[in-house]
Each structure stands twice: as structure tokens, then as C-alpha cells.
Amino acid sequence: MFKLAVLPLAALTLSATVQAADTTNIDVQLGSTERVTRLFAYPNNCNVICFRDWTLEQTVEHYLTQSVQRDGYATAKVEVKIDNDKVYASINGVPKSYGQPLKALLDAGDLAYNGASKLNSDKKWSYNWYLFLPLGMALENRKSVELLHFPPDYSLTQAQDYLESATTDRWATxxxxxxxxxxxxxAYQTIIDIAPIAAPSNAGSTLEGLYSYFNDYQTTMVTQVTQTASGAALPMVAFGAPVRNWIKTQYGQTVNVLSLATITTGSGVKVPVLGSNHPSYIWYAADKDSYDGDEAKADAAGLKVMGQDLSASCWQAGMGSKPGTDPSTLLNQCTQTWQVTQKEKTCELFYTSIRNLTPADAAKKCETPAIKSQLPQLKVPMPLPAEAV
Structure with a gap:
């Protein structure tokens, strides 16, 4: 027994040593100060008084530190300097190839900037929009990709964290x-927004007619981000009606909620895509004002959406954690789990996370005859209000 216990420990020690040996210090030229200023949305929030009074170097260090940490390099250090109008990032404790996806992101960012510039010259840019690339994402050790509409403005101006929003927080849960x-x-929430514009939450309908300005950026990002360094495809979830419609327009594939499609990227990689509700849609679908104040109808819709969202996140988690899993088989398993086998748990999660009940009160609510009779219907299609996001 003692020898059996020692062998895994030795293996873990060796693994840690190999990982440490595989990391090094890299220096990456990010471009001119003008380029880096626009690609990092610098300054992130200054209106005479700066919310965070950071230099350009500090801003870049902030986002690159988020990336190395989200890639799993917890001890990596980032230092950014400007020399002769060029910005350089020195990153210690990452693989020597780590600069490649960083450069690729910034090259794609140039395409986004070109699109935004054209949008502005056509008098379609709004005064309260910000060009905002998906900075701070995992650049290397990604598990899955999330295709979304646009980032909320406060993720840039307040949080300075692309993954800090009601949308991403709920889906992470x-x-x-x-x-x-x-x-x-x-690692599962590497985001591509088809509109790389940080904007107020009510800007969705305005942005819908402007996607073509960013076509080169969008397709480049999908090609880059949906495959690993070895060329393997990563699963992608398409959130919300505008994004699912974009998939249809761009790749010719129809993706409804909890339906699967396969798209072929610019590099020829075939990527499995699952359609999903927007993560924030449930708050609209479960709002009694959408049903003339009828809370029972609002709860029924919310329960339906909760079952769909749990099924979609189940698929994403399974595909990301076990590459090579059959997408269709896994989706069937996930819908069976959250809409049939564990429908009571789905109910409780709805009432705790959306209606803010305590776990005990949620369990009691789900045992009432009125609610319990609805649970077998979770897997049955029903009309839901049109998505507002």
C-alpha cells in the first residue's frame, strides 16, 4: 500500500518539474504606442478624472496578467515597457510559444479597429461606445468558446475585466x-463578441445592423480561437438570437436553442456549435411584466429556460472537459439530466438563482402541486417571449 501511495506522488512531482522546465521568459513587441493605445482601449475610463489612473504600460500589464493567470500560469510575471515609441511585453513563466496567440489577437484587433473606423466615418458610431477586444482571455489553454453579441460597457469602464458581467457570472455558475x-x-469562457463594442445593455437592436463592418475580424477570431495549438477543434456555444442568426448568415447553418450544427472555419477545421439562449434572457423570460403580471406564467417560462440553460452549459462542460466526445450523444444526455432526471434540481436552481429564495424555500416551492405538475413539461416545447438581448 505504501508503494502505491508513493508512485502517484512521484508522478505528480515529475509533472510539476516538466511544466516548470517548459516555461521560460519571452519578449513580445506589441507595436507602436498608437496601436497599443487603441487596441487596449486606453485609457479605459478617463473623463478629466481617471477612474483608475493607470499608464498605458500598467493597463497592458493588467490585461496580460489576467490572460496568463487564466491560462493556468499562476506564478507568471508580466512587465511592459515603452522604448522608442514601441511597446514591449516581457512575460516570465510561460511557454516560449505564448507570444504567438497574443500577436494573433492583436492582429485581429487591427481588423476590428478598421471596421470601427469605417463605422465612424459612415456616421453610425455612437458617442457612448468603446472599441473593446476580448482582452484578458485564456490565450492558450482554452476548453471551449462562447460566441456572444457585445460586451457591456461596465466590463471595460468599471471592472476592466471582460469576464466580469451579469452574463458571464451567471454562466460561470x-x-x-x-x-x-x-x-x-x-478556460471555458473564451469569448468572441460579433460586435467588439463595449456599449450600454440596451444597444443590442442598434448593433444588429452593423455586423458586416466587422466581418474580417469575426471570421478571423472564430478561426483562431476555435482550435488548439495542435489544430483540434474546440466546442462553441452560440448565445442569443442575434448570434445564432449571424451563424446562419456567415456559415449557412441553422442553430436554434439546444440544436447542434457544424461550421467549417477559414482553416478548414470543423467546429461543433450548440445554440443557446443568451445567459441574461432568463430574467426577461421570467419577468411577470412580460405576461401582464401573471407570475404563474412567468415562473413556467423561467423554469423552461432554466432547463435549457442547464442543458447547454452541461454540454459545454462535457465537451470541454472530455475532447472527442460525440456532441449529439452528450446533448441528449444533458437534456435528459436537467429536463427529466433532475428536473426537481432544475426547479430549485431557478428559484434560488432567479427568484432569490433560500434553498429550503425553493425546495418547498418545487414540492407544491402547482409547480410540481409543471416539471414533466420542461422538455416539451412551449412559446417563449422573443429574446430582447
Whole structure:
């Protein structure tokens, strides 16, 4: 027994040594100060008084530190300097190839900037929009990709964290319910927004007619981010009606909620895509004002959406944690779990996370005849209000 206990420990020690040996110090030229200023949305929030009075170097260090940490390099250090109008990032404790995806992101960012510039010259840019690339994402050790509409403005101006929003927070919680450790959720939430514009939450309808300005950026990002360094495809979830419609326009594939499609990227990689509700849609679908104040109808719709969202996040978690899993088989398993086998748990999660009941009160609510009779209907299609996000 003693020898059996020692062998795994030795293996772990060796693994840690190999990982340490595989990391090094890299120096990456990010471009001119003008380029880096626009690609890092610098300054992130200054209106005479700066919310955070950071230099350009500090701003870049902030986002690159988020990336190395989300890639799992907890001890990596980032230092950014400007020399002769060029910005250089020195990153210690990452693989020597780590600069490649960083450069690729910034090259794609140039395409986004070109699109935004054209949008502005056509008098379609709004005074309260900000060009905002998906900075701070995992650049290397990604598990899955999330295709979304646009980032909320406060993720840039207040949080300076692309993953800090009501949308991403809720979905991270659903991933943890489906077995992903809290500290691992950023690896599953590598985001591509089809409109790389930080904007107020009510800007969605305005942005819908402007996607073509960013076509080169969008397709480049999808090609880059949906495959690993070895060329393997990563699963992608398409959130919300505008994004699912964009998939149809761009790749010719129809993706409804909880339906699967396969798209072929510019590099020829075939990527499995699952359609999903927007993570924030449930608050609209479960709002009694959408049903003339009828709370019973609002609860029924909310329960339906909760079952769909848990099923979608289950698929994302499973595909990301076990590459090579059959997408269709896994989706069937996930819908069976959250809409049939564990429908009571789905109900309780709805009432705790959306109606803010205590776990005990949620359990009691789900045992009432009125609610209990609805649970077998979770898997049955029903009309829901049109998505507002």
C-alpha cells in the first residue's frame, strides 16, 4: 500500500518539474504606442478624472496578467515597457510559444479597429461606445468558446475585466453546477463578441445592423480561437438570437436553442456549435411584466429556460472537459439530466438563482402541486417571449 501511495506522488512531482522546465521568459513587441493605445482601449475610463489612473504600460500589464493567470500560469510575471515609441511585453513563466496567440489577437484587433473606423466615418458610431477586444482571455489553454453579441460597457469602464458581467457570472455558475471547478471556468469562457463594442445593455437592436463592418475580424477570431495549438477543434456555444442568426448568415447553418450544427472555419477545421439562449434572457423570460403580471406564467417560462440553460452549459462542460466526445450523444444526455432526471434540481436552481429564495424555500416551492405538475413539461416545447438581448 505504501508503494502505491508513493508512485502517484512521484508522478505528480515529475509533472510539476516538466511544466516548470517548459516555461521560460519571452519578449513580445506589441507595436507602436498608437496601436497599443487603441487596441487596449486606453485609457479605459478617463473623463478629466481617471477612474483608475493607470499608464498605458500598467493597463497592458493588467490585461496580460489576467490572460496568463487564466491560462493556468499562476506564478507568471508580466512587465511592459515603452522604448522608442514601441511597446514591449516581457512575460516570465510561460511557454516560449505564448507570444504567438497574443500577436494573433492583436492582429485581429487591427481588423476590428478598421471596421470601427469605417463605422465612424459612415456616421453610425455612437458617442457612448468603446472599441473593446476580448482582452484578458485564456490565450492558450482554452476548453471551449462562447460566441456572444457585445460586451457591456461596465466590463471595460468599471471592472476592466471582460469576464466580469451579469452574463458571464451567471454562466460561470451554471458551469460549476455541471462539475467545472470555479477556478477553471475562465478556460471555458473564451469569448468572441460579433460586435467588439463595449456599449450600454440596451444597444443590442442598434448593433444588429452593423455586423458586416466587422466581418474580417469575426471570421478571423472564430478561426483562431476555435482550435488548439495542435489544430483540434474546440466546442462553441452560440448565445442569443442575434448570434445564432449571424451563424446562419456567415456559415449557412441553422442553430436554434439546444440544436447542434457544424461550421467549417477559414482553416478548414470543423467546429461543433450548440445554440443557446443568451445567459441574461432568463430574467426577461421570467419577468411577470412580460405576461401582464401573471407570475404563474412567468415562473413556467423561467423554469423552461432554466432547463435549457442547464442543458447547454452541461454540454459545454462535457465537451470541454472530455475532447472527442460525440456532441449529439452528450446533448441528449444533458437534456435528459436537467429536463427529466433532475428536473426537481432544475426547479430549485431557478428559484434560488432567479427568484432569490433560500434553498429550503425553493425546495418547498418545487414540492407544491402547482409547480410540481409543471416539471414533466420542461422538455416539451412551449412559446417563449422573443429574446430582447
Amino acid at each position: 451554471l458551469l460549476t453546477v455541471n462539475g467545472i471547478a470555479v477556478e477553471q471556468t475562465p
